[in-house]
Amino acid sequence: MTIADPAAAKTALRVFVRNRRKQLALEHPEADWKLVDAGREPLSARFPQPQGKVAALYHGLGSEVSARALADWLAEQGWALALPSVEGANADGLGGHMVFRTWTPGEALARDAIGLVAPLRQNPIVQPDLVAVPLLAYDRAGVRLGQGGGYYDRALEALRGRKDVFALGLAYHGQETHNLPVEAHDQRLDAILTENEYIAVRKD
Numbered sequence: 001m002t003i004a005d006p007a008a009a010k011t012a013l014r015v016f017v018r019n020r021r022k023q024l025a026l027e028h029p030e031a032d033w034k035l036v037d038a039g040r041e042p043l044s045a046r047f048p049q050p051q052g053k054v055a056a057l058y059h060g061l062g063s064e065v066s067a068r069a070l071a072d073w074l075a076e077q078g079w080a081l082a083l084p085s086v087e088g089a090n091a092d093g094l095g096g097h098m099v100f101r102t103w104t105p106g107e108a109l110a111r112d113a114i115g116l117v118a119p120l121r122q123n124p125i126v127q128p129d130l131v132a133v134p135l136l137a138y139d140r141a142g143v144r145l146g147q148g149g150g151y152y153d154r155a156l157e158a159l160r161g162r163k164d165v166f167a168l169g170l171a172y173h174g175q176e177t178h179n180l181p182v183e184a185h186d187q188r189l190d191a192i193l194t195e196n197e198y199i200a201v202r203k204d
């Protein structure tokens with residue numbers, strides 16, 4: 001089915017899926033480390049030599065599934081880590097764009113231009129090979145619904161114009177949603193990792 005006005009459909013859907021995610025976070029406090037259990041084998045198979053590669057994680061907000069245990073495991077495997085930083089926004093938080101700056105577990109953090117926790121501005125901007133993407137809803141074809149700022153869509157589009165980037169959606173399993181609205185600018189996920197399973201979208 002084609003949705004006539006996908007932007008309006010997304011706005012309406014966000015209300016429902018935000019509440020659902022809050023409920024899922026209460027029901028699955030163990031999801032943090034179960035993500036690692038589900039992702040260990042498929043991620044090791046896809047990235048057999050992670051030394052020198054960069055993985056962008058995120059600092060969890062509200063009811064987002066935590067990326068913390070996954071970050072620690074990736075660092076153990078030899079990945080360098082990075083976190084998003086929204087920069088160049090005006091006083092209303094508008095007009096900014098998202099970049100990724102290096103971050104090492106335990107290192108000091110600051111606030112970015114829209115008040116989110118981010119690496120210090122002295123840390124270099126990097127082009128990650130793997131981007132862990134927070135989301136409100138996903139489907140098994142790799143469509144994702146985010147918070148609506150378009151930050152991840154624009155950042156992934158820019159990165160993918162320069163190199164091969166693997167977008168890994170992180171979610172509670174119960175965030176799976178059928179018939180998600182899609183717009184032309186939406187960047188697909190290459191895989192989704194939940195506390196139950198690793199869903200491979202990209203088949204190569």
Ligand SMILES: Nc1nc2c(c(=O)[nH]1)N(C=O)[C@@H](CNc1ccc(C(=O)N[C@@H](CCC(=O)O)C(=O)O)cc1)CN2
Nearest residue numbers: 058059060061062063064084134146147149150151152
């Ligand atoms: N961890 C994280 N960092 C991110 C994003 C994100 O989704 N998650 N973003 C992705 O684009 C950008 C920031 N955009 C955002 C826009 C709105 C809300 C927001 O409304 N959050 C909820 C709190 C979460 C919850 O309670 O479930 C809120 O304030 O109600 C969050 C991030 C860049 N960094």
Ligand SMILES: Nc1ncnc2c1ncn2[C@@H]1O[C@H](COP(=O)(O)OP(=O)(O)OP(=O)(O)O)[C@@H](O)[C@H]1O
Nearest residue numbers: 010145146147148149150151152153154157185186
């Ligand atoms: N590549 C792009 N170039 C220009 N504008 C874009 C691009 N991607 C997204 N946008 C704009 O960003 C806005 C939000 O897009 P969308 O609703 O898909 O966000 P989202 O993916 O849910 O959010 P986020 O990525 O922040 O989690 C839209 O108005 C869209 O026009």
